[in-house]
Amino acid sequence: MPIWLSDDEYRTLTAACGRLIPADETVGAVEAGVPDYIDGLLGAFAFDPPRIWAGGPSSGRFGGVAGFEHFHRLTALDELAWRMRIEGSLGIAEREFNGPVTGWQERYRQGLADLGADFCEVDGDEQDARLRAGGAFTTLLYEHCCEGMYGAPEYGGNRGTAAWQAIDFLGDVQPRGFTDAEVSEP
Amino acid sequence: MTVDAIIVGSGPGGATAADILTRAGWTVTVIEKGRNHLIDPDDPSRLAQDYSNDELKFLHRHFLGPDPLIEPRTFRTSEDDGERTYVGAVNSIPSTVGGGGTHADGKVPRFRPEDFRLHSIYGPIDDAAVADWPVDYDELEPYYAEVERLIGVAGTAGANPFAAWRSGPYPMASGAPMYGAVLSSAAAEGQGLHPYPAPTAANSVPYDGRPACNNCGHCAYFGCPIHAKGDPVAMLQHALSTGRAELLSETFVSRLRTDGHRATGVDVIGPDGVERTLGARHVVVAGGAIETPRLLLLSGLEHPLIGRHLMMHFQTMSIGVFPERLHAHRGRSVTHVHDDCMIVDDEARAAARAAGLPWIRGGMVEHGGGGHPVMEAQFYPWGPAHKEAMVESPLRDRLWAFIMQGEDLPQAGNRVDLDPTIRDARGFPVARITYRPHRHELVASAHHGPRHLRVLDEMGATWTAAASSPFVEGTTITSPFIDADRFGGPSAAIPASRHVMGTTRMGDDPLTSVVDRNGRLHDLPNVVVADSSVFVTSAGYGPTLTLVALAARAAASLVG
Numbered sequence: 001m002p003i004w005l006s007d008d009e010y011r012t013l014t015a016a017c018g019r020l021i022p023a024d025e026t027v028g029a030v031e032a033g034v035p036d037y038i039d040g041l042l043g044a045f046a047f048d049p050p051r052i053w054a055g056g057p058s059s060g061r062f063g064g065v066a067g068f069e070h071f072h073r074l075t076a077l078d079e080l081a082w083r084m085r086i087e088g089s090l091g092i093a094e095r096e097f098n099g100p101v102t103g104w105q106e107r108y109r110q111g112l113a114d115l116g117a118d119f120c121e122v123d124g125d126e127q128d129a130r131l132r133a134g135g136a137f138t139t140l141l142y143e144h145c146c147e148g149m150y151g152a153p154e155y156g157g158n159r160g161t162a163a164w165q166a167i168d169f170l171g172d173v174q175p176r177g178f179t180d181a182e183v184s185e186p
Numbered sequence: 187m188t189v190d191a192i193i194v195g196s197g198p199g200g201a202t203a204a205d206i207l208t209r210a211g212w213t214v215t216v217i218e219k220g221r222n223h224l225i226d227p228d229d230p231s232r233l234a235q236d237y238s239n240d241e242l243k244f245l246h247r248h249f250l251g252p253d254p255l256i257e258p259r260t261f262r263t264s265e266d267d268g269e270r271t272y273v274g275a276v277n278s279i280p281s282t283v284g285g286g287g288t289h290a291d292g293k294v295p296r297f298r299p300e301d302f303r304l305h306s307i308y309g310p311i312d313d314a315a316v317a318d319w320p321v322d323y324d325e326l327e328p329y330y331a332e333v334e335r336l337i338g339v340a341g342t343a344g345a346n347p348f349a350a351w352r353s354g355p356y357p358m359a360s361g362a363p364m365y366g367a368v369l370s371s372a373a374a375e376g377q378g379l380h381p382y383p384a385p386t387a388a389n390s391v392p393y394d395g396r397p398a399c400n401n402c403g404h405c406a407y408f409g410c411p412i413h414a415k416g417d418p419v420a421m422l423q424h425a426l427s428t429g430r431a432e433l434l435s436e437t438f439v440s441r442l443r444t445d446g447h448r449a450t451g452v453d454v455i456g457p458d459g460v461e462r463t464l465g466a467r468h469v470v471v472a473g474g475a476i477e478t479p480r481l482l483l484l485s486g487l488e489h490p491l492i493g494r495h496l497m498m499h500f501q502t503m504s505i506g507v508f509p510e511r512l513h514a515h516r517g518r519s520v521t522h523v524h525d526d527c528m529i530v531d532d533e534a535r536a537a538a539r540a541a542g543l544p545w546i547r548g549g550m551v552e553h554g555g556g557g558h559p560v561m562e563a564q565f566y567p568w569g570p571a572h573k574e575a576m577v578e579s580p581l582r583d584r585l586w587a588f589i590m591q592g593e594d595l596p597q598a599g600n601r602v603d604l605d606p607t608i609r610d611a612r613g614f615p616v617a618r619i620t621y622r623p624h625r626h627e628l629v630a631s632a633h634h635g636p637r638h639l640r641v642l643d644e645m646g647a648t649w650t651a652a653a654s655s656p657f658v659e660g661t662t663i664t665s666p667f668i669d670a671d672r673f674g675g676p677s678a679a680i681p682a683s684r685h686v687m688g689t690t691r692m693g694d695d696p697l698t699s700v701v702d703r704n705g706r707l708h709d710l711p712n713v714v715v716a717d718s719s720v721f722v723t724s725a726g727y728g729p730t731l732t733l734v735a736l737a738a739r740a741a742a743s744l745v746g
Contacts, residue, residue: 020568028573053249056238057411067235072249075221075436075457080611081253097609098258098273128569146563150576151242167576168583169515169559172239174411177400180362183517186510 004043004105005112012112013038013141015120019127020145026166027159029145037148037157038141042105044086049073052082054154061161062176068154104140111137188465189213189432191744192452193472194439194481197285198730199717199737200472201418202333204425206741207470214425215432215464217454220251220282222435223409224419230426231395233419237288237409241558244408250289251281256611259476261680263622264599272677273608276619277498277686279474283435284409286474286684286730287417291406291519292387294339294417294731295550296330298350298528299323301725308530308545314595314624315495319722320694320703321736323350329735329742336424337734338416340390345382348525360521361390361399366512366586367522370553373645374524377637381524381553385731387417388518394420404558405519417730438612442469442485448712455612468744472716472737475686479602479719480617482690482707489709491700493602496619497688497724498681499549500592500627501655504638506647507580514555514586522553527590527634528726537633546630549591549726551638556582586645588638591685592631593726595624602689621656621681628658655682685729687721705740714740 002010014035021029029035044050053072060066074082080095088103089095114137115130116122122130131138148157150164152172158164164171190212193200204216223236243249251257252275259276262268279286300307302319310316331353341356343349360383363371371381388399388410399414413419425431436457443451443463451465471478479493527548538546556562562582566575578584605618631654639650657678693699696708701720707713716737718729725732 021572022570024570024573026573053243053247054238054240055236056240057235058238068238068240072236076459077256077436077611078221078253081248081256084255097611097613101255131568142568143564145568146560147242147246150559150563151246152240155242164559166573167559167579172404173402174239174404175400177402178516180401182513183362183401184365184368186365 002039003046005039005108009109009112010035010039012115012119015127016115016131016141017145019124019131020142021149027162029149031159032149032157032163033159034145034148034157037151037155038144040156041144042086042108045083047071050079050082051155052078054152058174059152059154059172061171062173064175068152068172107137107140111141188451188467189215190466191468191470192217192464192466193470194452195285195472195474195477195717196283196418196422196433197279197472197474197717198287198418198734200285200470201287201421201425202336202734202737203470203472203714203716203741204431205336205421206738207745208425208428208430210745211430212745213430215434215466216425217437217439217452218283218433218435219438220280220435222283222433223250224283224288225422225426225433227426227433230423233413237411239402239404239408239411241560244289245558245561250409252278254278257281257616258608258610259616260605260608260618262618262620263679264620269606270608270618272680274677276680277476277684279684279686283433284418284422287415288409289407290417290730292415292417293384293520293523293552293728294334294337294387295385295523295727296350297323297725297727297732298348301723301727304723311544311595311626314597314626316595317693317698317722320692321739326735326739327351327353329738330731333731333734333738336420337387337418338389338393338420339385339387341385342383346525347380348529356385358390358393361386361388361518362401362521364514364517364521364555366514366555367553369512369645370586370588370641371522373641376644377641379524379526379641381522384520384523384552386518386521387415389414389416396420399518401517403515403517403519417734439481440484440612440614442481442487442713444485444710447710449710468712468714470714470716470741474717475689475719476602476617476619478715478717479689480604483604484614487707487709489700491691491698493689494598494600495596495688495691496600496602496621496686497594497596497721498621499683499685499724499726500594500623500631500681501683502590502592502631502635503653503655504588504635504642505651505653506586506642506645507649508584508586508645508647511579511583512555512586513583515558515583520552520554524551527551534633537629541625541629543626543629546626546633547593547726548630548634549593550728551588551590554587554589556585558582580649586642588641590631590634590638591683591726591728592627594724595626596688596691596723597624622679623656656680685724687718687724687729690715690719691722692720693722704743705736714744716740
């Protein structure tokens with residue numbers, strides 16, 4: 001069950017992510033859980049605290065405490081910023097001090113609809129053509145795809161750090177860090 | 187309660203002033219508009235555990251602030267653009283306890299003696315307000331030495347043949363050189379350049395109760411999870427430990443209160459949204475070179491030069507892609523630099539003459555690697571080639587670059603003022619930046635850039651490219667690696683540099699400067715500016731150590 005998207009929207013999103021970062025011998029966006037990352041971002045305020053900033057100082061993957069899973073509490077201004085960004089201003093005066101703001105939720109709802117109700121059924125070339133015609137929405141979607149793919153897994157994507165492993169990147173290495181030799185030698 | 191001093195801003199300048207003033211017995215209130223992710227105000231020996239190696243949080247989700255939706259800035263290149271061409275993030279330095287110190291990778295070079303005397307040594311340049319500083323290197327040297335000890339700077343005295351004299355060694359030896367910097371330093375030496383270990387505010391050994399850097403590679407743009415970066419943690423710890431400092435975070439200073447001759451305090455809005463007035467015998471303004479003039483203008487101060495002569499380093503990037511992996515994600519982001527482009531030699535004089543300029547100066551050149559994987563991924567096009575590019579990693583793991591932080595001449599038309607329309611979430615006018623480079627910067631960039639492409643060739647690069655920020659019309663990057671649509675657009679004219687300087691320039695003459703040689707406003711002598719706003723010229727060095735030394739000197743002059 002998606003957190004914020006409808007089931008149909010989630011299916012379209014999944015198909016689109018699969019075209020933007022397809023799998024090869026290692027995971028692509030779908031296998032890495034990128035659709036869940038994006039759905040979780042759009043539904044960040046379904047959680048308390050909202051899933052905006054993972055905690056510190058370490059994830060536990062290289063020792064230390066598993067702090068990433070404890071998301072930071074937001075102040076009133078933080079919440080205002082992130083509700084404006086995700087939900088948009090929705091005609092609420094407090095959010096329109098510089099005019100109306102279109103949120104990501106509305107952009108996804110419209111952008112996924114514009115890809116077509118039959119997006120999952122058409123062939124890959126047609127899917128690519130529709131994504132190329134998607135303009136600013138495709139740009140936003142791809143930015144989020146990259147975030148979900150290569151961000152920390154606590155945000156819902158990069159499942160099991162598979163995308164980091166595919167590029168031979170250790171990710172968050174605190175508190176282990178690197179030895180001087182690892183820094184200075186090939 | 188009236189404290190001895192209210193300090194507006196908790197970054198390197200404000201924190202240093204707090205340290206010096208509390209040491210002298212003063213009571214201070216440090217006011218920071220951002221959140222506190224750094225230090226426990228009740229037990230300053232306890233440092234927060236909020237920072238992490240998390241690219242999404244620090245590079246994509248504004249964890250350190252400012253959030254451009256809540257505190258936007260606006261930009262235009264000149265009045266000819268109309269009211270603005272852009273609203274959003276412009277030269278954002280963190281808005282959080284610790285300010286710019288939290289996110290920097292801690293390169294803290296000193297200036298050299300000539301950097302304070304460009305007018306005397308090299309002379310004027312048309313359409314620029316080149317002037318000498320009212321303070322010189324010899325006068326500042328003891329403060330440089332003191333703040334290097336406070337922050338904890340690692341460096342190698344004698345390694346830079348162009349360096350200014352120093353009264354003592356660095357507090358710590360340099361840390362481990364990055365592999366790419368070992369290669370680029372050798373290649374640079376082959377081209378007659380003089381690379382040296384960058385003076386760095388990251389501990390190479392345990393220092394002042396904080397651990398040695400463990401090379402995690404998340405340095406520039408990130409807060410340090412283990413607090414191995416000393417700036418400005420150390421100064422805030424010292425100040426709070428005296429019991430004479432109070433730290434108010436999430437508190438916005440909206441106005442200086444004055445009686446016409448002196449400041450009497452400030453109006454603030456706290457985290458509860460309630461406005462109140464705090465009294466003080468002195469006010470130290472340390473909001474950075476954009477927020478400081480904004481506050482002075484919001485306060486109705488009328489000196490015509492407030493906000494003018496904004497400078498930002500002109501960045502010239504020389505980028506190479508290599509057959510081997512350079513793993514720049516390990517280490518301190520930048521470990522080596524060179525100063526050769528700061529030197530006005532025969533070639534620089536000839537290049538200046540050919541362009542009809544009396545002289546040109548470049549800036550310090552940083553040897554650095556690629557960024558982080560989300561940022562990298564967003565540069566590559568989508569589709570089947572995406573993952574191949576990420577595995578090959580030309581723009582991260584196999585990239586090496588030189589970035590020159592070029593001297594930016596002061597121009598009266600480059601300025602910060604209050605945007606006529608755009609507001610922050612609290613309802614106050616935001617800073618509008620009007621900026622375009624002087625021809626000097628373009629000529630210096632064109633002169634020094636190509637030499638670094640030759641160094642990259644010598645280092646074994648299979649592909650090289652030059653770029654600058656701000657983007658210069660007529661240059662393009664063509665690359666098999668990069669999605670060209672990501673370049674250009676309305677934000678390309680905005681300098682990427684976070685080195686902002688010069689908006690309340692320092693001088694002896696109240697007609698040509700905003701603050702005096704001790705950082706005091708000519709018009710309100712119990713108000714001191716303690717940040718890079720006071721810079722007269724920009725040199726080609728990161729401003730932090732110099733602004734901190736000046737803040738220490740200004741605070742020392744307050745306590746007598």
